Amino acid sequence: MGLTSDKVLVLAVALAVVLFLATVLLWPRLARRGWRAVVGRVGLLLATQVALFAAVGLAANRSFLFYGSWADLFGQEQEMGVVVDHAAGSKDLKVVGKQSLDVPGGSRPDVGGQIQKVVVVGDRSGITSPAYVYLPPEYFQKAYEKKTFPASVVLTGYPGMAENLIKGLKYPGTAYSQVKAGKMQPMILVMLRPTVAPPRDTECVDIPGGPQTETFFAEDLPKVVSETYRVGTKPRNWGVMGNSTGAYCALKIALHHPDRYAAGAGFSAYYRAAEDVTTGDLFHGDDRLRKRANLLWSLDHMPQGKSSFLVTTSKQGESNLRGTLDFVKKVKSPARVSSITLESGGHNFNTWNREIPPGMAWMAGRLSAS
Template sequence: MGLTSDKVLVLAVVLAVVLFLATVWLWPRLSRRGFRPVAGRVGLLLVTQLALFAAVGLGANRSFLFYGSWADLFGQEQQLGVVVDHAAGTKDVRVVGTQALDVPGGSRPSVGGQVQKVVVEGERSGIASPAYVYLPPEYFQARYAKRKFPATVVLTGYPGTAENLIKALDYPGKAYAQAREGRMQPMILVMLRPTVAPPRDTECVDVPGGPQTETFFAEDLPKAVSGMYRVGTKARNWGFMGNSTGGYCALKIALHHPDRFAAGAGLSAYYKAAEDVTTGDLFHGDEALRRRGDLLWSLDHGQLGSTSFLVTTSKKGEGNLKSTREFIRKVKSPAQVSSIILDSGGHNFNTWNREIAPGLVWMGERLSAN
C-alpha cells in the first residue's frame, strides 16, 4: 500500500482510535504502583501518541503530498535508478512507462490521452532527469497525425516530486478538461521537479563548476522533447509554468530566454534566487550571476523580449504580494504581464488548484502549434 493511499490513512486512523480506547479501558488495571504497571502506562501512552502522530502526519501528507512514496519519505531516489545509455545514437528522451488518465474511456489514448514516464538526458548540461509527459487525446487521433502541438514545461516546488503535479495538482486532468470544453487548444505538458541534482536546490542556475540547471531547462529539455514528440522548436511553441520554486524558475527561464519560450507563468513565485543551506554556494562570488538571478533587477537592467508573463498571489495568505506587484509594475513593452490575485489563499496545493486551470487557458492563448 502506497504512502498516499486511502487504505494506509484509514488503517492509521483506526489503529489510533483502537489504541486510545485500549488506553482508557486498561488504565484502571495499570494504576497500581510497581515496575510492570508503570511500564504498561508508559507503553500505552507511547504507542497511542505514535499512532496519533502517524495518522495526523499521513493525513497532512495526503492533503499536501510533501512525500509521494515510502521511498521518498525515507530519502531513497527510486526514479533516478533508471539506467540511461550514453552510447552514440541514444535518444535524449526515453519512455520507461505509461499510464492512462482517469476519465471516461481513458484506457484508450485517442480518447483520454496518455501520461508517459520518461528520462530526459541533457546533451549540453549532462543532466539526466525523470519526467512525465502528458499527451492529449488529439495527439493519437488520425486526423491530427501530421499536426504539431504546443508544449509547456511544468515544474513543482522544492523539494516536491514530479508525482505531485499529477496526484495533487492534476495538471493532465485539468488540461484534458479545458481542451475538451473548448477553453484551450490541446497542449503537451512536460512535468518534472526543479531538483535535477538532488538533494540540492539549484534554483535553475548554471552553478559555476556545478550543475548546469538553467542550460538543462532552457536548451536541453525543449530540444530533447521536440526531437521525440511533435512539438515545434520556435519560442511561440513553448511555455514554462510552475509553483513556488518552480514558479521562480518559470519566470526566470522565460525572462532570460525569450528566444526559446514565449510565455512564463509563476504561481506563488518569488523573484530572487534563494541562498540557504539547501542551495549551497550558487554563485561562487560572481556578482553578475547573482544579480541575474534577481528578476526585479533583470527587469530594470536587461533587454526585454516579447515574452508574456503570468504571476499569481493573494491579498491575504501569501508572502509575495508586494514583490508580485513590483514585478507587474516593472514589466515594459514589448513584454506583457497578466496576474491572478486572489482575495485569500496560502502557499499550498489548494491555492494552486484554483489557479492552474485559468493559467493553462492563459498559456494556451499565447502559444502556437506551428
C-alpha cells in the same frame, strides 16, 4: 502498501482509535502505584499519541502529497537509474513507461490521451532527468496526425516529486477537462521537478563548476522534446509554468530566454534565488550571477523580450504579495504581464488547484501550435 494508499491511512486511524479505547479501558488498572503501572501509563499514552500524529500526518500527506513514497519520506531514491545508450545522431529521450488518464474511455490514447514516463539527457548541460510527458487525445487522432502542438514545461516545488503534478495538482486531468470545455487548445505537458541534480536545490542556476540547470531547461529540454514529439522549435511553441520553486524557475527561464519560451507562469513564485543549506554556494562569489538570479533586478537592468508572464498571489496567506506587485510594475513592453490575486490562500496544493485551471488556459492562449 504505499505511503499515500487508502489502506495505510485506514490502518493508522484504526490503530489510533484502538489505542485510545485501550487507554480508557485500562486506565483504572494502570492507576496503581509502582514502576510497572507508571511504565504502562507512559507507554500507552506515548503509543496513542504517536498513532494519532501518524494518522494526521498521513492524512495531510495524502491531501497535499508532500512525499510520494516511503523512500521519499526517508530521503532515499526509490527507483534505480535507467541506462540510456546513445548512438550518433540519436534522440536523447527514452520512454520507460506509459499510463492512461482516469477518464471515460481513457484506456484508449485517442480518447483520454497518454502520460509517458521518460528519461531526458541534456547534451549541453550534461544533466539526465526523469520526466512525464502528457500527450492529449488529439495527438493520437487521425485528424491531427500531421499537426504540431504547443508544449509547456511544468515544474514542481522543492523537494517535490514529478508525480505530484499528476496526482495532487492534476495537470493532465485539468488539461483534458479544459480542452473538452473549449477553454484551451490541446497542449503537450512536460512535467518534472526542478531538482535535476538531487538532492541539491540548484534554483535553476548554471552553477560555476557545478550543475548547469538553467542550460538544461532553456536549451536541452525543448530541443530533445521537439526532436521526439510533434512540437515546434520556435519560442511561440513553448511555455513554462510551476509552483513555488518551480514558479521562480518558470519566470526566470522565460525572462532570461525569450528566444526559447514565449510565456512563463509562476504560481506562488518568489523572485530571488534562495541561498541556504539546500542550495549550497550557487554563485561562488560572482555578484553578477547573484544579481541576474534576482528577477526584480533583471527586469530593471536587462533587456525585456516579448515573453508573457503570469504571476499569482493572495491578499492573505502568501508571503509574496509585495514581490508580486513589484514584478508586475517592472514588466515593460514588449513583454506583457498578467496576474491572479486571491482574497486568501496559503502556499499549498489547495491554493494552486484554484489557480492552475485559469493559468493553463492563459498559457495555451499565449502559445501557437506552429
